[in-house]
Amino acid sequence: MLEIKNLHAKVExxxxxxxxxxxxxxxxxxxxxxxxxxxxxxxxxxxxxxxHPEYEVTEGEILFNGEDITELDADERAHLGLFLAFQYPxxxxxxxxxxxxxxxxxxxxxxxxxxxLDPLEFEDYITEKLDVIEMKDEFLSRSINTGxxxxxxxxxxxxxxxxxxxxxxxxxxxxxGLDIDALxxxxxxxxxxxxxxxxxxxxxxxxxxxxxxxxxYVHVMMAGKLIKSGGFxxxxxxxANGYDALEKELVLNGEAQ
Amino acid sequence: MSEVIQRDTMLSYITxxxxxSAESVAIRAINERGREDLENTPFPxxxxxxxxxxxxxxxxxxxxxxxxxxxxxxVGDISDHYLPEAMxxxxxxxxxxxxxxxxxxxxxxxxxxxxxxxxxxxxxxxKEHLGTITNYDDDVFAPFNDAAFxxxxxxxxxxxxxxxxxxxxxxVFTDAEKAFYATPRLLYVGEMFxxxxxxxxxxxxxxxxxxxxxxxxxxxxxxxxxxxxxxxRDSKKASHVxxxxxxxxxxxxxxxxxxxxxxxxxxxxxxxxxxxxxxxFTVDGLVLIDGDQIADTHSIMxxxxxxxxxxxLHKVVVNDSAHSVxxxxxxxxxxxxxxxxxxxxxxxxxxxxxxxxTKPQLEIFADDVLCSHGATIGQLQDxxxxxxxxxxLTEQKSRELLVYAFALESVESMEVESVEKLLxxxxxxxxxRDNK
Numbered sequence: 001m002l003e004i005k006n007l008h009a010k011v012e013x014x015x016x017x018x019x020x021x022x023x024x025x026x027x028x029x030x031x032x033x034x035x036x037x038x039x040x041x042x043x044x045x046x047x048x049x050x051x052h053p054e055y056e057v058t059e060g061e062i063l064f065n066g067e068d069i070t071e072l073d074a075d076e077r078a079h080l081g082l083f084l085a086f087q088y089p090x091x092x093x094x095x096x097x098x099x100x101x102x103x104x105x106x107x108x109x110x111x112x113x114x115x116x117l118d119p120l121e122f123e124d125y126i127t128e129k130l131d132v133i134e135m136k137d138e139f140l141s142r143s144i145n146t147g148x149x150x151x152x153x154x155x156x157x158x159x160x161x162x163x164x165x166x167x168x169x170x171x172x173x174x175x176x177g178l179d180i181d182a183l184x185x186x187x188x189x190x191x192x193x194x195x196x197x198x199x200x201x202x203x204x205x206x207x208x209x210x211x212x213x214x215x216x217y218v219h220v221m222m223a224g225k226l227i228k229s230g231g232f233x234x235x236x237x238x239x240a241n242g243y244d245a246l247e248k249e250l251v252l253n254g255e256a257q
Numbered sequence: 258m259s260e261v262i263q264r265d266t267m268l269s270y271i272t273x274x275x276x277x278s279a280e281s282v283a284i285r286a287i288n289e290r291g292r293e294d295l296e297n298t299p300f301p302x303x304x305x306x307x308x309x310x311x312x313x314x315x316x317x318x319x320x321x322x323x324x325x326x327x328x329x330x331x332v333g334d335i336s337d338h339y340l341p342e343a344m345x346x347x348x349x350x351x352x353x354x355x356x357x358x359x360x361x362x363x364x365x366x367x368x369x370x371x372x373x374x375x376x377x378x379x380x381x382x383x384k385e386h387l388g389t390i391t392n393y394d395d396d397v398f399a400p401f402n403d404a405a406f407x408x409x410x411x412x413x414x415x416x417x418x419x420x421x422x423x424x425x426x427x428x429v430f431t432d433a434e435k436a437f438y439a440t441p442r443l444l445y446v447g448e449m450f451x452x453x454x455x456x457x458x459x460x461x462x463x464x465x466x467x468x469x470x471x472x473x474x475x476x477x478x479x480x481x482x483x484x485x486x487x488x489x490r491d492s493k494k495a496s497h498v499x500x501x502x503x504x505x506x507x508x509x510x511x512x513x514x515x516x517x518x519x520x521x522x523x524x525x526x527x528x529x530x531x532x533x534x535x536x537x538f539t540v541d542g543l544v545l546i547d548g549d550q551i552a553d554t555h556s557i558m559x560x561x562x563x564x565x566x567x568x569x570l571h572k573v574v575v576n577d578s579a580h581s582v583x584x585x586x587x588x589x590x591x592x593x594x595x596x597x598x599x600x601x602x603x604x605x606x607x608x609x610x611x612x613x614x615t616k617p618q619l620e621i622f623a624d625d626v627l628c629s630h631g632a633t634i635g636q637l638q639d640x641x642x643x644x645x646x647x648x649x650l651t652e653q654k655s656r657e658l659l660v661y662a663f664a665l666e667s668v669e670s671m672e673v674e675s676v677e678k679l680l681x682x683x684x685x686x687x688x689x690r691d692n693k
Contacts, residue, residue: 054639075655092658092659095659
């Protein structure tokens with residue numbers, strides 16, 4: 001489904017590369033976790049894949065279902081079924097969740113020659129999705145993330161994901177700042193959305209989230225590269241020994257730069 | 258021997274003389290006073306502090322004639338501009354001239370008057386208040402209106418009377434062979450504990466040049482309440498210089514919302530004067546300009562007695578090489594204690610060449626008051642645009658939604674549904690132009 005080949009990227013207009021040759025393959029039905037210390041490039045990877053205009057791809061390519069999407073705008077990628085749950089969801093006072101989501105849902109439907117939903121149909125559809133994150137109706141008529149608590153913002157990201165039903169979702173530190181109750185709600189939500197036809201890539205600093213959403217694959221990112229991949233046991237190893245131990249091990253083996 | 262520099266007067270830009278043809282003695286007296294003021298007051302230049310940022314070229318490079326000499330086009334069908342909520346409560350002025358045919362006033366509560374000034378010239382309230390409320394020193398525009406007007410709108414709401422239907426004052430301007438001037442006038446008298454909603458509109462039907470100089474006077478007696486929306490959609494070649502003023506007795510409430518969409522040059526000097534204790538007022542504005550439009554608001558909130566609550570939210574969106582000026586004065590006199598006044602000017606700049614000047618000006622001589630002000634100038638944040646875009650919205654739609662959200666707060670103050678709808682469409686059209 002997603003194939004990232006030797007991806008290099010930097011902030012537009014600057015010289016320093018943040019991604020230095022990322023390779024990643026994600027198939028339908030899989031859940032991946034990318035872990036790594038702060039500043040390793042995890043968030044940048046999610047932004048580059050979703051088409052943030054601030055970043056420039058200098059080398060490599062991103063293939064989505066065989067199509068090279070490296071040059072596509074963020075909305076065009078969303079139309080293909082890509083989704084990014086933001087680490088810091090943006091507040092937009094004056095526009096309700098419902099307004100944004102109906103516009104988004106119908107724009108994506110149009111782009112894919114699917115039927116659009118009229119306001120009443122959409123109301124039914126979206127209300128049903130509220131169960132995914134255990135929120136009340138009033139959540140729909142609140143301005144996007146405006147005055148939301150940290151937990152509500154993260155829940156809103158997962159809610160948007162449920163409504164837009166993407167093929168591939170990047171969850172950027174969706175666990176950060178969540179108390180245990182909110183973490184459970186968010187994780188349950190993600191587990192309800194996950195199925196054999198879609199895929200999820202979680203980006204996280206901690207193993208905590210992975211206890212609730214079991215990944216099939218765990219990757220470690222350091223200095224702009226995925227340096228080690230494995231199963232769930234890799235996350236446990238990281239939790240026990242920390243990133244430093246792994247870094248040392250790799251240096252000893254001559255695998256890290 | 259010192260050389261006297263002869264400065265132009267307003268009349269320099271007017272062809273022919275401004276002779277009054279008003280039948281009413283009271284109106285003729287105001288005309289006479291206006292002419293005297295005009296002859297004695299030089300036309301402003303950028304050396305005058307109040308006109309420092311504004312280029313008055315669109316007036317000074319032109320000559321404006323009387324409507325009779327302009328060969329103006331017929332008005333045609335303007336029913337699209339009627340408000341469904343005010344179908345039977347509408348006064349129409351075409352190029353400043355009252356149209357009885359297009360106006361429709363029915364079903365009003367007893368003794369409420371919604372009509373033209375000329376027909377009501379003998380009304381005691383007209384005789385008592387017309388021309389007594391405007392108070393603009395060293396000004397040429399209010400005196401110009403004083404000198405030239407012969408008619409206008411008159412609204413009278415008697416004691417303890419609530420007019421539930423919004424009152425629509427529709428000023429339309431037609432195409433014409435020559436640039437002409439118009440001097441719309443509105444006198445509102447709200448008796449004790451009366452209440453109404455006024456929608457004052459200025460619409461340019463074509464793309465021609467004209468000079469629109471309206472004066473509105475609101476006399477608000479004890480406990481009276483008015484919601485006054487002003488929507489300026491003049492032609493993009495027109496110049497519009499407005500003098501809206503309200504004077505408030507005890508417990509009166511006056512809430513004004515000015516929406517600026519049209520005109521090449523828009524200059525608006527709203528003033529609210531406190532005439533007794535315990536009043537409440539709002540002087541809000543929303544400006545959406547692009548191309549080479551100039552919109553300049555110089556407001557005065559004049560607190561002269563204790564216990565007033567006043568509020569001003571002035572929102573501006575600037576695109577292309579448009580230019581917005583805001584100078585908001587809050588005056589608090591020495592004994593006017595317990596004033597709670599708040600002013601905010603928020604500007605959204607969408608282009609590199611757009612320009613915003615903002616100057617909050619607080620002059621407070623009392624010591625027990627709560628007055629605050631703030632001014633911000635910002636752009637749409639890339640992160641906001643990306644957030645919406647990552648949800649599938651096009652970049653254009655994302656920007657449109659964000660500008661829409663910025664303007665929404667002001668639009669929602671309209672209280673009349675069709676007006677809100679109309680303005681939301683205007684906002685969408687404005688953001689669409691951005692893309693072309």
